[in-house]
Amino acid sequence: MNGDWDLTPDTSRKQRLGFDETVFCASKTPDQINRLVQGALKAEESLLLTRLDNKKFAELSSELVEFLDYDQVSHTAILGRITVPEDRPRVAIVSGGSSDVRVAREAARTLEYYCIGVREIYDVGVAGLWRLLERIEELRDMRIVITVAGMEGTLPSVVAGLVPGLVIAVPVATGYGVAANGITALNSALASCAPGLVVVNVDNGYGAGCAALRMLNVMQRRPPSGEGNG
Amino acid sequence: MNGDWDLTPDTSRKQRLGFDETVFCASKTPDQINRLVQGALKAEESLLLTRLDNKKFAELSSELVEFLDYDQVSHTAILGRITVPEDRPRVAIVSGGSSDVRVAREAARTLEYYCIGVREIYDVGVAGLWRLLERIEELRDMRIVITVAGMEGTLPSVVAGLVPGLVIAVPVATGYGVAANGITALNSALASCAPGLVVVNVDNGYGAGCAALRMLNVMQRRPPSGEGNG
Amino acid sequence: MNGDWDLTPDTSRKQRLGFDETVFCASKTPDQINRLVQGALKAEESLLLTRLDNKKFAELSSELVEFLDYDQVSHTAILGRITVPEDRPRVAIVSGGSSDVRVAREAARTLEYYCIGVREIYDVGVAGLWRLLERIEELRDMRIVITVAGMEGTLPSVVAGLVPGLVIAVPVATGYGVAANGITALNSALASCAPGLVVVNVDNGYGAGCAALRMLNVMQRRPPSGEGNG
Amino acid sequence: MNGDWDLTPDTSRKQRLGFDETVFCASKTPDQINRLVQGALKAEESLLLTRLDNKKFAELSSELVEFLDYDQVSHTAILGRITVPEDRPRVAIVSGGSSDVRVAREAARTLEYYCIGVREIYDVGVAGLWRLLERIEELRDMRIVITVAGMEGTLPSVVAGLVPGLVIAVPVATGYGVAANGITALNSALASCAPGLVVVNVDNGYGAGCAALRMLNVMQRRPPSGEGNG
């Protein structure tokens, strides 16, 4: 690289927001990723890497790769030991079809990185509604339900009409024709008749995980007087 | 009007397609509508008028209005006696919210004009899914189910996953933001994960009625050998 | 109205989701609204009405109007005594410009209806960033921050980069040219570089309020062992 | 794959809707497809596979491939013996240009899988209208006409103005410029001046086949009294 310029990592994010900066690999070269992993290893820090596809992962330094826990479905890698999450999950992740799993798993891995227990329920799209209805009591117990769906994106609306917890919709760029880029699933979630459904960008499993984390983090704080003692 | 030009009514539509030309009033003046009704009265023909809003209806000739059966919800008027439809409806019309009723009723009136019995089930959107599930057996008996929904347009997909008959989606221009013009509901129906769902233009209750009519008409024909005797 | 059809109110929403069905007045006539308010009065139930503009409010029955607490900025009305909310608000609502207040207030009124204390901080858009920075410590103490912004919709991203709580973006249809319908503000929030920002439909203050309610409701539940005793 | 999660096949679709779950191969790996074919072979079930392009087909297990009837034009494969369809087709499939054939054939293959006789009439676009007009009597005898057209998508409107049966439009992503993604052909079909034309998603030959199947299935039912004996 033949220019020289200032780079400014966001060193105070953990204190400010309660979670680490994450390496979004889609716009980085293997070299850049190698250097970031190396740095974290030296500093004995853990690291979450997203959008690291199989091809780019194969190009990383083989010495570093052995320290990474890589998930080829979600294209995420985790540096650092993943501790066993708590027994009783507070977050469910529900997906419509099998092609939504890559995005659902990105949310799951984001939460697992922070040791949040996750219940994963995949392939329960409304084309066969009974599959979702069988699991609905389980979902009603969850504090947060992340719904992941492409094509017409019906699942988030149906779930948000049935469960009381916070429901987060992650639209997925699955399908073809009007569904090709995920915008139909996105708009479907935004326009939902089910009240209080919130939405993140297409394919943004990581963002849904972070939103869940924000909520769980503030729930851990000591409640102000008169709150939380139900 | 100071030009003079050729107008060419489609006089053979009934023989060709099995249904009459209909008067789409949105792009006609009260004068033009008066003349068309007058003409049909003289010829002793029946007539279906759509998109005739309350204001324009009030401007029609009072002599002609008494011959019209006007429905202020669907903005349709029918000239000619509506015979009692058959006892056992073969078409259901299902809508998500109360603001979809104007479009659902346009479909209903189109079928009633041709003496087709219709079962109307309104306000059963997925925000309260139990309302639809209570009626599902009834819907499974129908040959055709017309689903009418605005906002995110979840209803058609859920219905098409539950009933075996032909399911026609009519998206509705209800809501605001990304739902404002009905395109989200339209794309949601087109991208549906439920197989064999067919779709008409936004707010096109009349078109859904005509599609049902096409199917019912060809069902009346004597079946070719080896068909229809199940 | 000359058809007769089935209407199916969602009677179990409170038990299922933890909040009441709300009357969305934009697609209802004054007559329909009068009847709904009358019904709630008789049943001694409270009622939240949204998108009830000044003109339509003026057309309501004067007998009923005296029971309604009407807010002409947010176009909301509340039937039933509003109890004093708790002293220490857990939700902040922040808006960029003065034309966003109508939407911000819809969120505020939705929460007030459920006796949730709200801190309202308006007109702190990034064109004069110091206004927001002065209030940032206050916002960092909140469990939920609802950010309401039209035009380019910068505010949600800036806030979500500075506070640890759940941040909900409500895009607003303010401005002209590319900003006219709120889609720029919407996409800006969805594409945000600040992790974990969640989004609702354009102008959907009510939806943001309901999302906050979902989160606060599940926080009230007895925490599973090992949780919430920080 | 290093997560473990629940997958939930829709086992009751046949009873519910009258047709089997189909394997949409576009979002599946050769491995996943191999396993699904293997499973169907063991269970002695037939199987329809769509969007299985030539390259992916070549990567399937050679042992399994010999059981598959593969059509390289439509990218479909059928497992199980295809019985001879009835003599007299009730469904016609009509396409505008030669590049629409891949989609038209997907509809044809879907119907052939269920032993429905199909009349295929391709390359009769309106640029040379006489080609269609020569076949119009033949088409008027059909219960269902599936029209498949890209570019400006004129064909469905012309056909629906000439034949009384149910006409289903399948827009195709053919062409360039404003025609590139099939949305022009889609909107053209939705906006059609020919009444009762129904539409499926761009390139969705499978969906058109399923819609035809829904209609043919309900026609087989014993008609209620007073119906179907014309």
Added chain:
Amino acid sequence: MNGDWDLTPDTSRKQRLGFDETVFCASKTPDQINRLVQGALKAEESLLLTRLDNKKFAELSSELVEFLDYDQVSHTAILGRITVPEDRPRVAIVSGGSSDVRVAREAARTLEYYCIGVREIYDVGVAGLWRLLERIEELRDMRIVITVAGMEGTLPSVVAGLVPGLVIAVPVATGYGVAANGITALNSALASCAPGLVVVNVDNGYGAGCAALRMLNVMQRRPPSGEGNG
């Protein structure tokens, strides 16, 4: 008006292009139009005014109005005597539905202003194709056919496949849903499978007239040697 600035009329258009500057009234006040008509009267020049709706026409100075030949369908007015056009029209104007006539007439009036004979054939849309086919020989004799169609805009493609002359498509903003703003009709014409169809902006009857005029003007020039003596 309290600013003062330079205005620069295009005084050489006639010499340059072969036709006059036209007054596009949509963006002008009655006062501005009055002054322009007054000026032309004084200069003994003829003038074509377009987009002059009935309401604005009624607000013009009554003294000036008597000099104007106003057509309330096309919203055009002509100042100056319209000479009798030639016997044998060289331009046909064809429209699909009755709501396209306002745009078709704008093209007709533009040509009439320049004394070009026009054959107007309206309401021959493809929903009843026989109407167009009956007139096709007549159209094949024309040098130019202007086709005017809204909704799905099928007519231009069908005509351009049947006649050898220059075919100009004028899309019309008729219909609702995906057809509402004329973009579907526009794209349909642009994507046409019929070769050599040319297109103007939505509702631009004036532009189609000017294009025809350009062609007729250059045809009047003495042909270069070896041309035009077929």
Added chain:
Amino acid sequence: MNGDWDLTPDTSRKQRLGFDETVFCASKTPDQINRLVQGALKAEESLLLTRLDNKKFAELSSELVEFLDYDQVSHTAILGRITVPEDRPRVAIVSGGSSDVRVAREAARTLEYYCIGVREIYDVGVAGLWRLLERIEELRDMRIVITVAGMEGTLPSVVAGLVPGLVIAVPVATGYGVAANGITALNSALASCAPGLVVVNVDNGYGAGCAALRMLNVMQRRPPSGEGNG
């Protein structure tokens, strides 16, 4: 108004950016505007008001109106004496058609408020290119040329290819069909083949004025050594 909330005017804008906060009247009631004008009068401050249409201006308090210099073309009002601008304008404002003048004048008034001399050259669109070419030397002397154009927005590209100064494009929402909302003119300016053309939002004459002001302000600063002494 029945809520009470914090409003936070941007009191330090002048020091920070070099220009005052401006009152964007489109989203304000006459009452709100009256109060803002009253406040400025008391504080003996000048004030620029934009998007104040004739109807809203007529509703302002008649006592206040006499202090306002109102321009009904640009819908701007200025409170405070406008000092005579310098003799030799450094900014030209050029518009294509007469319907662009309202936006061009908004830019002019913004600069006049800050006593910047402006040369206004209107109605020189490329349909009659000679009009622009006659003025081009004049434009080449200007430091900044603001080009204001609707429809296809050709003017900014042509000007930016001919003059060396900073050229700012203001697209205008003029025209119909694809030009209706100004997005075609906007994209045309953004995609320009003329290098260094910069663009503001559709109809944003005020923004173009502010950009010119930013440039003129920094030019007034004492140049660093070795600069500005050409």
Added chain:
Amino acid sequence: MNGDWDLTPDTSRKQRLGFDETVFCASKTPDQINRLVQGALKAEESLLLTRLDNKKFAELSSELVEFLDYDQVSHTAILGRITVPEDRPRVAIVSGGSSDVRVAREAARTLEYYCIGVREIYDVGVAGLWRLLERIEELRDMRIVITVAGMEGTLPSVVAGLVPGLVIAVPVATGYGVAANGITALNSALASCAPGLVVVNVDNGYGAGCAALRMLNVMQRRPPSGEGNG
């Protein structure tokens, strides 16, 4: 290929429209193209092939290739001897930048196939307007000017304001950002302030050539009495 179906070439196009069916190679395999060329060779017919990119051309049968006149810029091939066109061109083709030449040449080749003389003037975009102005007298002598431009597409509007002949705009998919797919250039031409400009689809050089051919063909006809003898 394992289906069998009817294909219906348009054998009467020459008589109907005055030009041959053309082979659009983008959606055809080398095998299909080989067979079509072989067929034309046997029948001793000439043939125009478009969208035949270098890679696909290299895959054609080497025996056939020697009969083809291939142009690698426009991706066209011509079978049959190209006779010398007339001395004095009646059509000019003008392009803005060097990347528009591939499309401009497609128009040129289409006309050359029919022995129409063409004047090609490339790289005269408005970023350096003098280049166009130097050629304008030459262009004013032409009956038809085909203007080919990508990016912001200014060229067609400027030319149509300067020359009296028929001006056809061919937008080109050149550039990036808002210009990437040619829609900005397309809309710019459609919205042009220059009257009578006609437009074809993005990149459709062939269509522009055919439109020119239509006009030249009808000009060859014996003029009706009183016409063409200027």
Added chain:
Amino acid sequence: MNGDWDLTPDTSRKQRLGFDETVFCASKTPDQINRLVQGALKAEESLLLTRLDNKKFAELSSELVEFLDYDQVSHTAILGRITVPEDRPRVAIVSGGSSDVRVAREAARTLEYYCIGVREIYDVGVAGLWRLLERIEELRDMRIVITVAGMEGTLPSVVAGLVPGLVIAVPVATGYGVAANGITALNSALASCAPGLVVVNVDNGYGAGCAALRMLNVMQRRPPSGEGNG
């Protein structure tokens, strides 16, 4: 290449606009680029080449390559000695994330080609706002600040609210979902609440550089009397 046509380089751009024609390599073959570089070498002229990706650069003639200063981040090459720029930069270039650097560097290289000193400040996006605030005094001293940002594009608005100089926004096609093509960042900048922000096309670092150059060039001119002596 088998046609022959006129090419017309813009030889007077330097005199007209103050900067050279630049070689946009994206639409040129290596051969074409080689010839252009060769020509400049012979003429002893300098040359700026943009959009020259690594792969195409590797295909250039090795003899020529040694004369080129190539920057693989910005995909630019410079022919000719780059003189040392002045000590005190007058232009800052600020970017949000590391993937915006390729575009930011294109702007920097464009200015460096003309010996303009540039201060580059990268990776200071608002997700960690403190990074920008630390540099704000430095930015307030600059005459021009070029802000480069993808995703939601917040950075330009925040900067333009804090600094008095001319602020130019360059949107970047970074991200996925609604951010994929840079249109969200573009619209965000256009709709900005910060007054006087100007915008160029997505990824158009070169255009931003040229705009800065235009401003700096006119600042060098001798000021007219009464100006610039602040």
